[in-house]
Amino acid sequence: MARPTSVTVFGILNIAFGVLGLVGGCCAIGVLLVRNAGNPWLPVMQDNALLRGWIICANSLGFIASIALCAAGIGLLLLKEWARVLSIVYGILAIVLEIVGTIISVVVLLPAVMSRTAGLQGPAALGPRVGAIGATIGGCFGLVYPVLLLIFMTRPKVVAAFKAQPDAPDMPGNVL
Secondary structure, eight states, X not given: OOOOHHHHHHHHHHHHHHHHHHHHHHHXXXXXXXXXXXXXXXXXXXXXXXXXXXXXXXXXXXXXXXXXXHHXXXXXXXXXXXXHHHHHHHHHHHHHHHHHHHHHIXXXXXHHHHHHTTTOOTHHHHHHXXXXXXXXXXXXXXXXXXXXXXXXXXXXXXXXXXXXXXXXXXXXXXXX
């Protein structure tokens, strides 16, 4: 059976998003380690244990998930069943993290930023507020890829393409 086009597309997208996640994770670690008095987000994170814990947990899980997403992308291109299963697991984890992250943004982050910027005027107040609102709305867009990944990885044609592969061991030279 020929490889469905969607498997190739999602294999490439998994690798691309996985690499972006790794780069973003490194940047997030850098932001957390740098003490920048001008950054309006850092005091909000430092003052709120729940938010600080969530950010550390979400970034750690996101970094690990990015590695898994890269591996799953390579496996999808090689039509490995474990890669399809790993893509489904990633999709479920990503959806849960996005929903929890959006709830935390609405319940914790947005009110904390609004109260911290209450006395400020102009760009000093507008920037952090727009950023907090954007983070909250952005969580909805973060659901698009994992939902599509789940839909496509569970389609009968895709499942059949992975089941049609022989059970040959993964050895050097046994690429396709």
